[in-house]
Amino acid sequence: MNALAADAAITAEQVRGLPLDTQRGTVAMALFILTEAMLFVALFFAYFYLSLDKPQWPMDEPPTLTMPLVMLAVLLASSGVLEWGRRQGRAGRERAARGATVLTAALGAAFLVLQSLEYRKHLKVVMPTTDAYGSLFYTITGFHGTHVLLGVLMLLYVAFLPRLGPGDRPPHRPLHDASLYWHFIDGAWIVIVALVYVLPHWQRSSP
Amino acid sequence: MNSSTTSLQLTRLWETPHTLWGTFATVDHKTIGLRYLVTALVFLVLGGLEAVLLRLQLSHSDLHLLGPEVYNQLFTMHGVTMIFWYASPILSGFGNYLLPLMLGARDMALPRLNAFSYWTFLLSGVFVNCSFLIWQAPHGGWFAYTPYTNAQFSPGLNMDFYALALIFLTISTTAGAINFLVTIFRLRAPGMSLNRMPLLMYSTATTSALIVLALPALTVACVFLELDRHFGFHFFDVARGGSALLWQHLFWFFGHPWVYIIFLPATGMVSMLLPVFARRPIVGYGYVAFATVMTGAVGMGVWVHHMFAVGMSQLSMSIFSAASMVISVFSAVQVFAWLATLWRGRPVITTSLRFAVGFIALFIIGGLTGVMTALVPFDWQITDTYFVVAHLHYVLIGANLFPVFAAFYYWLPKMTGRLMNERAGQWSFWLMFVGFNLGFFPMHIVGLLGMPRRIYTYPASMGWDAMNLLVTMGALLFAVGVVVSLVNFWISARHGAPAGPDPWKADTLEWSVDSPPPAYAFERLPTVRSRHPLWDEHDEYADPAGERILAEGRLTLATSWRDARPVAVAKMPEDTLMPLLLSLALTAVFTALLLKALWMAALFVMLGLLVTAGWLWPRAEKEPA
Numbered sequence: 001m002n003a004l005a006a007d008a009a010i011t012a013e014q015v016r017g018l019p020l021d022t023q024r025g026t027v028a029m030a031l032f033i034l035t036e037a038m039l040f041v042a043l044f045f046a047y048f049y050l051s052l053d054k055p056q057w058p059m060d061e062p063p064t065l066t067m068p069l070v071m072l073a074v075l076l077a078s079s080g081v082l083e084w085g086r087r088q089g090r091a092g093r094e095r096a097a098r099g100a101t102v103l104t105a106a107l108g109a110a111f112l113v114l115q116s117l118e119y120r121k122h123l124k125v126v127m128p129t130t131d132a133y134g135s136l137f138y139t140i141t142g143f144h145g146t147h148v149l150l151g152v153l154m155l156l157y158v159a160f161l162p163r164l165g166p167g168d169r170p171p172h173r174p175l176h177d178a179s180l181y182w183h184f185i186d187g188a189w190i191v192i193v194a195l196v197y198v199l200p201h202w203q204r205s206s207p
Numbered sequence: 208m209n210s211s212t213t214s215l216q217l218t219r220l221w222e223t224p225h226t227l228w229g230t231f232a233t234v235d236h237k238t239i240g241l242r243y244l245v246t247a248l249v250f251l252v253l254g255g256l257e258a259v260l261l262r263l264q265l266s267h268s269d270l271h272l273l274g275p276e277v278y279n280q281l282f283t284m285h286g287v288t289m290i291f292w293y294a295s296p297i298l299s300g301f302g303n304y305l306l307p308l309m310l311g312a313r314d315m316a317l318p319r320l321n322a323f324s325y326w327t328f329l330l331s332g333v334f335v336n337c338s339f340l341i342w343q344a345p346h347g348g349w350f351a352y353t354p355y356t357n358a359q360f361s362p363g364l365n366m367d368f369y370a371l372a373l374i375f376l377t378i379s380t381t382a383g384a385i386n387f388l389v390t391i392f393r394l395r396a397p398g399m400s401l402n403r404m405p406l407l408m409y410s411t412a413t414t415s416a417l418i419v420l421a422l423p424a425l426t427v428a429c430v431f432l433e434l435d436r437h438f439g440f441h442f443f444d445v446a447r448g449g450s451a452l453l454w455q456h457l458f459w460f461f462g463h464p465w466v467y468i469i470f471l472p473a474t475g476m477v478s479m480l481l482p483v484f485a486r487r488p489i490v491g492y493g494y495v496a497f498a499t500v501m502t503g504a505v506g507m508g509v510w511v512h513h514m515f516a517v518g519m520s521q522l523s524m525s526i527f528s529a530a531s532m533v534i535s536v537f538s539a540v541q542v543f544a545w546l547a548t549l550w551r552g553r554p555v556i557t558t559s560l561r562f563a564v565g566f567i568a569l570f571i572i573g574g575l576t577g578v579m580t581a582l583v584p585f586d587w588q589i590t591d592t593y594f595v596v597a598h599l600h601y602v603l604i605g606a607n608l609f610p611v612f613a614a615f616y617y618w619l620p621k622m623t624g625r626l627m628n629e630r631a632g633q634w635s636f637w638l639m640f641v642g643f644n645l646g647f648f649p650m651h652i653v654g655l656l657g658m659p660r661r662i663y664t665y666p667a668s669m670g671w672d673a674m675n676l677l678v679t680m681g682a683l684l685f686a687v688g689v690v691v692s693l694v695n696f697w698i699s700a701r702h703g704a705p706a707g708p709d710p711w712k713a714d715t716l717e718w719s720v721d722s723p724p725p726a727y728a729f730e731r732l733p734t735v736r737s738r739h740p741l742w743d744e745h746d747e748y749a750d751p752a753g754e755r756i757l758a759e760g761r762l763t764l765a766t767s768w769r770d771a772r773p774v775a776v777a778k779m780p781e782d783t784l785m786p787l788l789l790s791l792a793l794t795a796v797f798t799a800l801l802l803k804a805l806w807m808a809a810l811f812v813m814l815g816l817l818v819t820a821g822w823l824w825p826r827a828e829k830e831p832a
Binding site: 007014015016018019020021022023024025027028031032034035036038039041042043045046049050053054059128129130131132133134135136139153157161162163174 | 736
């Protein structure tokens with residue numbers, strides 16, 4: 001009986017006055033992030049699978065730590081800025097939101113510049129064509145760099161949209177959805193730093 | 208507002224103009240669904256023709272109808288076409304057409320993405336088949352094992368077509384899967400809580416989740432392959448620390464879930480139509496739903512059973528062997544639910560039900576040989592023999608093609624407004640069923656006799672001639688059966704008896720609208736109060752205040768994901784050319800990559816980004832007429 005009463009409530013519920021849906025784009029973005037995350041899982045699987053039968057992994061010198069940690073700081077800062085901007089946007093302060101979005105994109109661009117500097121140095125130690133480790137190192141970090149580039153373009157696009165908040169046609173919450181993607185890129189870099197940069201040093205220092 | 212002005216107004220809002228522009232710009236899920244179905248059937252015919260050529264070559268010992276290289280290309284393209292461009296897209300076609308109607312929504316959640324999925328599916332299929340124009344079709348098997356497929360042993364464009372076309376196709380498949388998930392969890396009719404969803408939703412959702420989780424492994428594998436082949440990387444190069452088995456792990460981590468991706472929605476369709484013909488609700492709805500989800504979940508963890516013969520530790524083989532056998536428990540739950548439904552019901556024997564019952568029979572045989580191959584020692588005995596070919600065809604044809612034909616006979620009257628011819632349908636079913644068993648059952652035996660897969664001919668001294676001739680004859684009979692149905696679909700869609708809204712007295716919402724449904728599908732958005740809306744006493748369309756007409760634009764209702772309470776009004780996009788343009792840009796990107804014109808590819812990527820920017824840019828509203 002209770003179930004039926006609840007049904008009556010649902011089926012007779014007021015439709016007039018309902019807000020416009022803003023969730024479909026967000027759910028789709030979340031699923032897109034999930035499938036992208038599985039892309040990195042497959043890359044890490046390859047990384048660890050190939051390490052299994054090797055006396056040492058990386059097969060050459062492990063990558064240096066300073067630069068990736070600086071890059072991590074840049075990305076973490078950018079996520080903070082973007083989150084602040086998203087809240088400004090939600091509170092209706094569009095100018096601040098747009099400014100924060102552009103600043104985030106600039107920090108992302110800075111990350112890419114730092115990565116190219118790091119590559120320039122590390123390419124002297126190992127190239128993608130040197131061995132399987134080199135192939136994986138550059139593929140994993142290169143995939144991530146491509147994602148950062150895509151994120152930067154996405155943020156710049158959002159910053160110049162005529163409207164940031166929910167509107168009456170899709171895209172519904174451009175800033176919110178793009179920021180989800182940006183935080184994902186940020187999180188992916190944390191995992192990369194931990195597994196590809198820190199772990200080999202830790203393994204070599206502990207007998 | 209009276210009914211006819213409402214429907215006029217809704218038609219004006221939802222109908223795509225019948226112009227050249229409309230043909231390419233439409234985002235109507237019904238049009239897209241039909242295009243998916245027709246295109247997938249074209250690929251079925253292509254893959255079938257390839258199979259016929261293969262069987263003619265093998266019908267007798269020492270034949271030279273096809274040379275070894277042509278044979279390799281044809282058997283590879285047969286597998287690739289059937290698995291990637293027929294088996295999954297045909298289910299997407301049914302899903303696209305039926306899901307919104309079953310859920311009581313007016314379109315998919317992301318209609319433009321839906322159009323993009325279709326165009327990308329079509330163009331990637333055209334792309335891979337263009338390889339035939341220069342006789343450099345993929346020739347390394349649909350599994351493309353390294354090192355056969357690296358630059359040293361396969362120098363031509365063959366495997367580049369393979370790798371690039373698959374990366375291209377995964378874009379379409381992933382976009383489609385995300386769309387299905389958002390639709391199922393956001394656009395169900397008010398009252399259609401999770402425990403009242405039609406079972407097809409469970410299988411489609413499970414499949415879509417598998418696609419989202421497993422497909423990236425294929426993308427990564429194909430990217431690795433291309434980098435190895437053309438840029439001197441060493442992923443699969445043992446001499447430089449790579450591993451040929453890495454390919455197999457990545458490929459089967461995707462590949463085994465893919466088996467469920469092309470199988471679960473088919474079982475979902477059977478779970479929809481079989482109870483209707485048994486004239487009772489399905490037995491064990493909850494168990495079937497649970498078994499569906501669990502098949503997907505456990506199916507993520509059995510990929511190594513394709514690799515028992517490569518040399519691995521006893522422990523890992525035992526784990527994967529056990530997991531593979533566990534899956535058969537969940538499949539058995541579904542089979543027994545169908546059998547019990549038939550047993551407890553009063554079956555009305557139609558062509559559609561015949562195909563469904565034929566599926567159960569073939570699936571049991573394919574499932575049993577599956578349990579046999581899950582046993583490690585037995586697998587070692589029959590690996591790379593025709594026994595495996597028999598097993599996989601029993602599973603794929605039995606559990607995909609037969610349910611798909613059952614679904615065509617069941618839902619085509621909804622899509623075309625005409626009933627299919629039953630007599631032709633019966634002929635087709637018996638030709639297919641007898642031909643299939645005549646053709647594929649002897650493969651078990653030649654396999655046990657030791658005939659290997661993927662050989663283009665064999666000497667007469669092996670004594671396989673008679674069996675192989677039987678296989679070829681069976682396959683031809685089967686092909687005739689398929690053609691009878693295809694002709695039946697074509698003719699009946701034009702000249703069949705009018706179907707009316709609900710020819711089968713079925714229970715789900717798609718049968719409450721006209722056949723074919725109007726562009727806006729529902730004049731008033733329905734509400735639901737049980738698993739069988741059209742069998743209970745609830746009036747889905749009772750709406751005295753006219754609140755659920757929503758004729759102020761392209762609108763439908765969004766509801767909460769679990770108990771389906773109305774929470775928002777979902778605004779749907781207008782027709783647009785952007786999805787097609789983006790697909791074309793992607794085609795240009797992959798063609799440039801194939802020709803190793805990297806700058807050109809980068810240029811087309813930028814073009815694609817510009818199109819995407821245009822796609823997402825907000826535009827002025829079209830005023831409701």
